Amino acid sequence: MLEQFFKLREHGTTVRTEVLAGLTTFLTMSYIIFVNPDILSTTGMDKNAVFVATCLAAALGSIVMALVANWPIGMAPGMGLNAFFAFTVVGAMGFTWQQALGAVFISGIIFLLLTVTGARRWLVEGIPHSLRSAIAAGIGMFLGLIGLKTAGIVVGNEATLVALGDVTATTTWMAILGFFIIAGLDALKVRGAILIGILVITVLAMIMGVTNYVGVFSAPPSVASTFLQLDLVGALKNGFFQVILVFILVEVFDATGTLVGVAKRANLMPAGKPNRLGKALLADSTAIIGGSLIGTSSTTAYVESASGVQAGGRTGLTALVVGILFLAALFISPLAAAVPAFATAPALIYVACLMMRELADVDWDDITNAASAALCALAIPLTYSIANGIAFGFISYVVLKTVSGKAKEVHPATWLVAALFVIRFVFYPE
DSSP states (O other): OHHHHHTTTTTTOOHHHHHHHHHHHHHHHTTHHHHHHHHHGGGTOOHHHHHHHHHHHHHHHHHHIIIIIOOOOOEEEOTTHHHIIIIIIIIITOOOHHHHHHHHHHHHHHHHHHHHHTHHHHHHHHSOHHHHHHHHHHHHHHHHHHHHHHHTSEEEETTTEEEEOOTTSHHHHHHHHHHHHHHHHHHTTOTTHHHHHHHHHHHHHHHTTSSOOOOSOOOOOOOTTTTTOOOHHHHTSTTHHHHHHHHHHHHHHHHHHHHHHHHHHTTOSOTTSOOSHHHHHHHHHHHHHHHHHHTOSOEEEOTTHHHHHHTTOOSHHHHHHHHHHHHHGGGGHHHHHHOOHHHHHHHHHHHHHHHGGGGGGSOTTSHHHHHHHHHHHHHHHHTTOHHHHHHHHHHHHHHHHHHTTOGGGSOHHHHHHHHHHHHHHHHOOO
């Protein structure tokens, strides 16, 4: 049955290889079941409910990817978008988490329409490569700032805005240790390095009595407090159109870039032949909608799926295994509840380090590309808003291209996005 459905022989793989690949992918991305509840619970959402929603959304997305697209790609709530959800939309802009879930749902519907109509390709092809790289790097710096602040390494200061915290504080040095464990294990090519780092610091925190240990296994907590709690009417309030726009842009870039990158590694997109990218993107957008209904931020394809491809994964059976393992993770809620914020902070900082590599792909030789990309990347962490950073990047790109006589190089999609952000600043400045 598995052979017939997933066409294993056609892809040169076996059930054993696919299962091991699925386990590998799960180990490298399962840190999200600890990190996502920590981030979203800052909005007032119940941490246990978010834990369940995270596992269910990841399982739903991965299983849909397996059955619809037959690609070996795991899905889960995305890093960066969860920070935008929690710290910008709810924390800085003052909207409720229910309204933020409504915005995620609407963005998922629009993403689905863009995919079905083919407009997604037009949008992706029209965005300058340097800006796309800058957005990823800026989101990385944003995650790094959040991680450093959570760890107590960076603190507020009236004179200098930020300053170095007390690195001798117990939770701070434990977070620093966690970062070195993660980075060291990853350098040694150890699978699940981020997950291991989080668990080691959590166990150390239990031993030192700075977190409560109540067990490892139990029946899954209730998800009722977040399930179907999205506020669609509130999501359409003044100022929310830029939130939805940012969700769509990041979802489109993140999903498309990750899916194409991982699929090429698995040789699933041979030149000149049909591929299943459209179905994969359809699965991605469906997962976003499903995740918002359950109660979590946008679900997306995980670049960590490349580890499973490296282990031999070539079909949706790999993604199916990932989905099943996320369902199994529902039964470790006591352990998830015991993971302190300073244990997940190193994961944020390390993911930030990986994402900042995108700056290497910016066209630094063309000042119109370089300046707009730099403004975008800098503004995201320094304004504490992914939306503002993207707006700065698009608007400055269009202005610089125009004043330098290169307006014809600007794609209509870039003009459209820049215009929408200008309208936002003029009519909805708050």
